[in-house]
Each structure stands twice: as structure tokens, then as C-alpha cells.
Amino acid sequence: MSKSKILLQVTGSIAAYKVCELLSTLVKADYEVKVVASENALRFVGAATWEGLSGSPVYSDLWQQGRMMDHIELNRWADLILVVPATASYINRAASGTGGDLLTTLFLAHDFKKPFLLAPAMNQAMYQHPVTHKSLSLLREMGVEILDPENGNLACGEIGPGRLMEPENIFARIQARLQPRHSRVLITSGGTVEPIDDVRGITNISTGVTGATIADQLIRDGFDVTYLGAKTAAKPTGPCRLLNFSSFKDLQMLLQNELQEKYSAVIHAAAVSDYSPTPLNGKIPSQSEHLNIELQKNPKLVNQLRGWSINKDLRLIAFKLTSSDSAQHRLAAVDTLGKNSTADLVIQNDFSDFKNGGPEHPFAAYRNSQSVFAAKNKADLAQKISHYLVKESPL
Ligand SMILES: Cc1cc2nc3c(=O)[nH]c(=O)nc-3n(C[C@H](O)[C@H](O)[C@H](O)COP(=O)(O)O)c2cc1C
Known part of the structure; x- marks a missing residue:
């Protein structure tokens, strides 16, 4: 060499x-x-x-x-x-x-x-x-x-x-x-915005900080990172390829395109809207007392990632935000996501752990419903994901 x-x-x-x-x-x-x-x-x-x-x-x-x-x-x-x-x-x-x-x-x-x-x-x-x-x-x-x-x-x-x-x-x-780069990793991060009309949208509270923290850790550890971030999402500080999305449709199209490239892993941390309205042109007038917005269910992107990827050995890491459910319900939600998406790892966190507190909260990682690791905060999670990928996707 x-x-x-x-x-x-x-x-x-x-x-x-x-x-x-x-x-x-x-x-x-x-x-x-x-x-x-x-x-x-x-x-x-x-x-x-x-x-x-x-x-x-x-x-x-x-x-x-x-x-x-x-x-x-x-x-x-x-x-x-x-x-x-x-x-x-x-x-x-x-x-x-x-x-x-x-x-x-x-x-x-x-x-x-x-x-x-x-x-x-x-x-x-x-x-x-x-x-x-x-x-x-x-x-x-x-x-x-x-x-x-x-x-x-x-x-x-x-x-x-x-x-x-x-x-x-x-x-x-x-x-x-x-050091030689381990492999290429695609990270999605931040929340989608579903347009109601040309000036308004429905979104969620995702900040993108978890995705950006994971991206920075992987960049430091020698991975070649592409970061697919919502326009308002936190961005990694390390050198990587940055792509932006706004709506569910943007993200869907970007993922379909990107997965024609050979990625060894996808970390799908974006908060994707489960429903979208049919957007109206211009600005909906604000005179009426009531406004009904009809929402259509979106297909789950995470369930299609493996099918879109040209790499049949893709490592897929999915995220599940549970909402104050019992331990049993949380595990059932992890299990359903794991089965439908065939993700290698499902990272679960719960809304009750961060709705009142500061920016840090714990995560738990599962594979086939078995616990793989627990992480006390975002930085810890990022390191554990990096170790997992190094172990599971050798050079
Ligand atoms: C003895 C001495 C030590 C210096 N040490 C530093 C230093 O450690 N860091 C620094 O930023 N500037 C230091 N300076 C000031 C720089 O040498 C000065 O700003 C110079 O124009 C920098 O030029 P350069 O950045 O093109 O090399 C020192 C100057 C002297 C005379």
C-alpha cells in the first residue's frame, strides 16, 4: 500500500x-x-x-x-x-x-x-x-x-x-x-413538514440532535457519512455529505435515489409524519371559525428501505418513539417495527423520559426483541451504534 x-x-x-x-x-x-x-x-x-x-x-x-x-x-x-x-x-x-x-x-x-x-x-x-x-x-x-x-x-x-x-x-x-473508511452510512434525521397550503405545514418536535450526534461520532470513527436532514434539523459538525428534505414525499424520493448507491448501513432516525393532508394552492383564508383538514395515512418508509437498497446485506437501524406505555407495550411496539422493517436494530426511547426534562434521555436497543444494549444519552448511543457497525460491517 x-x-x-x-x-x-x-x-x-x-x-x-x-x-x-x-x-x-x-x-x-x-x-x-x-x-x-x-x-x-x-x-x-x-x-x-x-x-x-x-x-x-x-x-x-x-x-x-x-x-x-x-x-x-x-x-x-x-x-x-x-x-x-x-x-x-x-x-x-x-x-x-x-x-x-x-x-x-x-x-x-x-x-x-x-x-x-x-x-x-x-x-x-x-x-x-x-x-x-x-x-x-x-x-x-x-x-x-x-x-x-x-x-x-x-x-x-x-x-x-x-x-x-x-x-x-x-x-x-x-x-x-x-485509517481506511469502514463503510458508507446513510443517516436520516429531523422531522418532516407536511404542507397544508403554500405557507403552512404540520410537523413534529424532532430536533435532529440525535441523528447529528450519531453522524459526528461515525465521522470521527472513519465512516463515510451521508446526512439526510430536515431543513431545520441539527447538522453534524464533521465533514460529510449533506442533503435536505422537507416533506414525507421529499424524503421518500431522496431515500429511493440514495439507496441505488451502495451503502453498508442506514440509520433511520428521522421523525416521519404518519399522515399528510392534500395541500391546497396559495394560502387558505383565515376568516372561518372552523377548518377541517383531512389527513391521509402515509406508508412506513422504514419498511421499504431494505427493498429499495441495492445492498442486500444492508445493516438497518430503526427508531421507535414510544409514548409512556407500559414496558410490555413498549416491547410489543419494538417487536412490530422490527418484524415489519426487518431492521437489525430497533432503538427505542420513550416520550415520558424527555417531555419534562433536559435534552438528554436514555435509549434501549433491541434485536429480534432481545436487548442488545442500553444507552444513557445521545453521545453514549452514538458510540454504541458505531461499535455495533464496526463489529457487524467489517471493512
Ligand atoms: C516570541 C514570539 C512568540 C509567539 N508565539 C505565538 C504563539 O504561540 N501563538 C500565536 O498565535 N502567535 C504567536 N506570536 C505572534 C505571531 O508570531 C505573529 O502573530 C505572526 O504574525 C504570525 O505569523 P504567521 O501566522 O504567518 O506564522 C509570537 C510572537 C513572538 C515574537
């Missing part, structure tokens, strides 16, 4: 010396590394050190004769891009789209199809500065994986957040991102 290629970008932080150790570890682990150093980074550690450790010339100049297209070519060459340490100045310039030097121009030419990791290092005031704070959120939203700095003694003598993540932890994060 060919070596994975890492584009290691270094900016002008006092922590630059720590990256020599990381670079040496990467080379020993058989990664091919090219170093890009900002002009200010070279004030801290010289080009000779970077070249000596990586075995390749150091890239620093956007205007280098004979290598004018480095800002495009280096992105194409790399399997993973890493900025470590990332200064406040770099972070703020990258987030605002300023491309004045080789590093920020490389960022502008990055298409987010490959992992982009960034490890900030700076004085705690610089880290907590509102501009830096905002820029890091923006970069995260764009799909940059921020390797959060640690709290501790800083080079300036202060104590606080801003200390570069330990090189061995950065190394572990790089390894995790370069």
Missing part, C-alpha cells in the same frame, strides 16, 4: 519546536510528509530542520519561481492537511478568507474533500479573544477539525487555555483520520 501523504503546515508560534518531534514520529511511522512553513515560523525553527526531518524541501513562498502553482498542487498531493501550531493570526486570516501568503492561499484552495486538522497554540488572551473564538467556530462549521488546545502553563508565563495539544495526541488524531 502506498504511504499516506501529510501536508504539515507550521505557523509562527513559540510551540513550533514541538512539531519537530511530531514530524519525526510521522516519518518513522512511514507517512510521507511535506512541510509548509510561514515566514514567521522560520524565525522559530529553520528550514534546515524541517528539510532534514522530512527529507523534502520546505515550502514557504507563494511566489517561488518554477513552483507558482504550489498553493493548488500541494492540496492535490496530500491525503491529510494539518496546521500545527496554528497562530491566532493564521486562524483569523484563514477564517476570513484572506489569502496573502502560501498557507492562507492553500486554505482558500482547499475543497474539504480531505481531512483538514488544525491545532491552535497561543497565549490564553489571544485564544479567548472574541475574534479568534469566532474564527475557530467558523472554521469548525466549514469542516476543519480543531484539535483543541489544553489548559496549562504557557510560554508567556501565564496559565490558561492555549497550550498546543501534546504531539502524541495530535499523532493519534492523524492516525484515526487516515
